[in-house]
Amino acid sequence: MGGTLAEAMARAGHDDIVVIERSAERRAELEGQGHASAEDVAAVAGADVILLVVKPQDVATVLPQLAASVDAGATVVSLAAGVRNATIEAALPETVGVVRAMPNTPAVIGRGMFGVSPGSRVPADRLEAVVDLLGAGGEVVVVDESHQDAVTAVSGSGPAYLFHLAEHMIAAGVEGGLDPQDARTLTVQTLVGAAELLAGSDESPEELRRRVTSPNGTTHAAITTFDQHGVGEGIRAGVLAAIARSAELG
Numbered sequence: 001m002g003g004t005l006a007e008a009m010a011r012a013g014h015d016d017i018v019v020i021e022r023s024a025e026r027r028a029e030l031e032g033q034g035h036a037s038a039e040d041v042a043a044v045a046g047a048d049v050i051l052l053v054v055k056p057q058d059v060a061t062v063l064p065q066l067a068a069s070v071d072a073g074a075t076v077v078s079l080a081a082g083v084r085n086a087t088i089e090a091a092l093p094e095t096v097g098v099v100r101a102m103p104n105t106p107a108v109i110g111r112g113m114f115g116v117s118p119g120s121r122v123p124a125d126r127l128e129a130v131v132d133l134l135g136a137g138g139e140v141v142v143v144d145e146s147h148q149d150a151v152t153a154v155s156g157s158g159p160a161y162l163f164h165l166a167e168h169m170i171a172a173g174v175e176g177g178l179d180p181q182d183a184r185t186l187t188v189q190t191l192v193g194a195a196e197l198l199a200g201s202d203e204s205p206e207e208l209r210r211r212v213t214s215p216n217g218t219t220h221a222a223i224t225t226f227d228q229h230g231v232g233e234g235i236r237a238g239v240l241a242a243i244a245r246s247a248e249l250g
């Protein structure tokens with residue numbers, strides 16, 4: 001995720017990124033992509049904004065190293081799922097601002113979605129700078145930190161829900177006689193087109209669905225069967241389970 005964001009920010013014209021990475025192999029890869037790199041967290045000295053993109057379980061190890069070298073006026077943006085702003089603030093000097101952000105994987109292509117929550121000591125101009133920076137990877141919404149579990153479940157995990165839908169549409173297409181490549185093309189372009197139609201429309205998803213559904217036609221047959229199998233309820237229950245799991249992990 002860190003490498004992905006560095007790529008997106010570099011594409012957006014940020015030319016002063018240093019990636020800190022302890023693995024020599026990963027460093028070589030990142031340098032191959034044109035990024036400056038460093039091994040030691042001490043390299044954060046002098047940085048205005050620091051993105052903390054390690055696994056949640058590695059945060060506790062990195063924070064003391066960060067505290068020792070971070071500039072007094074810096075802003076630390078944590079992308080670690082479930083880790084609270086207060087936890088990070090407590091480990092860093094009081095002048096350092098902290099922001100929590102949840103990304104998703106379409107950030108790889110600059111079409112990501114970030115839910116961003118400022119901690120208790122980030123001035124508005126520094127939050128704005130963080131929103132701008134993450135904007136290189138996609139859209140950004142600012143939400144109260146109490147909503148981060150819901151953000152994680154909706155947009156953080158959300159791409160996986162669509163991929164799951166795609167798996168089953170492709171499989172059904174193949175079962176219906178299509179060759180796998182055609183089934184993939186038909187499915188993918190349908191998801192892209194429908195998502196863009198929804199994104200560009202003022203109509204609700206329900207209304208857009210209604211317009212596809214002819215009386216007693218094929219869509220009606222599909223949606224009725226989805227309902228019989230509890231698909232909609234299953235999706236809601238799944239997203240709620242992700243919210244609960246995010247809260248548990250935090």
Ligand SMILES: NC(=O)C1=CN([C@@H]2O[C@H](COP(=O)(O)OP(=O)(O)OC[C@H]3O[C@@H](n4cnc5c(N)ncnc54)[C@H](O)[C@@H]3O)[C@@H](O)[C@H]2O)C=CC1
Nearest residue numbers: 001002021022023053054055056079080081103104105156
């Ligand atoms: N919403 C989403 O779809 C996703 C969110 N994430 C978030 O991003 C964060 C990072 O996840 P990944 O990129 O999958 O992890 P990762 O383990 O692939 O990458 C973290 C990198 O940090 C390096 N690292 C760890 N501790 C270090 C230290 N002390 N000094 C220097 N380098 C260090 C590791 O060598 C590793 O290359 C997670 O906290 C996760 O919550 C990650 C993937 C997907």
Ligand SMILES: O=C(O)[C@@H]1CCC=N1
Nearest residue numbers: 081152153156157158
């Ligand atoms: O599955 C997870 O726990 C992480 C958080 C959101 C996406 N991936």
